[in-house]
Amino acid sequence: MHLLIPFAGRRTPACQAVLSRLQLPNLDALLTRLAVLHDDTQPDTTLSPPHERALARAFGLEGADGLIPWAAREAQRTGLSRAGSNEPWGVFTLCHWEVAIDEVVLDDPADMAIDEAESQALLEAARPFFQEDGIVLRRSGAPGRWLARGEMFRSLPSASVDRAAGRPISEWAPLTDALKPLRKLQNEMQMLLYTQRVNDERIARGVPPINSFWLSGTGVLGTAPSAAEGPTVDTSLRTPALRDDALAWTAAWQALDAGPVAELLAAYRQGTAVQLTLCGDRSARQFGVQPRGPLGWVKNLLNRTQATTVLASL
Incomplete structure (x- = not known):
């Protein structure tokens, strides 16, 4: 135990x-x-x-800080990726960015109450934008959480949602050269999400709109199989x-x-x-x-x- x-x-x-x-x-x-x-x-x-480092150790996962390959592991275990494929994956978590006077704060995605229909509708709308950048989107087992395959995620460290939730995004995703392609995608998604009926309905219900995503779990799964x-x-x-x-x-x-x-x-x-x-x-x-x-x-x-x-x- x-x-x-x-x-x-x-x-x-x-x-x-x-x-x-x-x-x-x-x-x-x-x-x-x-x-x-x-x-x-x-x-x-x-x-x-x-806690993510400890869990990775228990599973036998290897990865530098911000590069524990949670997405690649999930993709392989759910049949989206073949064992030994060396494919880079990341997790996109749909979320709400709260814009304040001098900072933008990531609201905890766990409070968003996104259902499967909303998640799937937004995935289909977003898919073409990501394909232009060579990123393939796939649904995961949790609504509001997508798996993404793309070369961008091979060596791009990303902060866990558990680090960034409730904090200014600049603390955990500063605008560096490495993150500029990601910020471009986030800006495009923000404009796309603004036009979606899903968000009109969420606002009508009095719940926060989905206006961005958070990237985490990036990296490549090693050759050694992880513990089940x-x-x-x-x-x-x-x-x-x-x-x-x-x-x-x-x-x-x-x-x-x-x-x-x-x-x-x-x-x-x-x-x-x-x-x-x-x-x-x-x-x-x-x-x-x-x-x-x-x-x-x-x-x-x-x-x-x-x-x-x-x-x-x-």
Whole structure:
């Protein structure tokens, strides 16, 4: 059993402020019994957040920062690409860019509530524009999320949606020479989307229009096959963490502690080999069972680290 928890630690003001008051008895008990197996700590400016790096490691995926080939992996697993084809892919996530006075902010695409009919209608409208640039669009298993094949994505690093959501796009997609072709496509799409009936209907319903897309998951799948199964990923902390909603983040953590974390602790007590990966803005820390003698066990109990201390360090 392996449980991976993104946004377990958050370095935003509100979430940091409530850490000392978090009561997580099951996580405390579990961390006392486990040892650190792997620690990946990098600056919080990486394009690939810690939970994506940890998940890629579990799957055996290779890629530099911003080039973990999530799209290529999905294309191969869904039959859109052949094994060993070396095709470059990316993910286009439909979204809403909120234009402010001095910046443009990427609203969280998870809040867009795009249905399959809207996604497919916009894909068909957009397809010719992308074909002119040698990009082939394909639907994915999630509405509002397209897979795109094109040479542009072979070595173009891209920031995860989980890094950019709720932030100015200039922080995660600065207007560099490498990104100019992408910005051209985004500008063309913005003009196209403005004319679409889908958006007229969304505005009439009082929901944000779809006015752009976010590129992520770029790169090429390596020759080594990726693992079919990875850890169980619990994303319940994601939304409150991105919103820096301390009350909701606290409630989500308490539910996690009483649910999946308690189940992992029970499995450990029954003799199951368990692993837990906690991810924050900078670090992904993997905990697991390591054999140790009686002295090591007593030492660990005497020097136990509170869960909140671990979360604060992520």
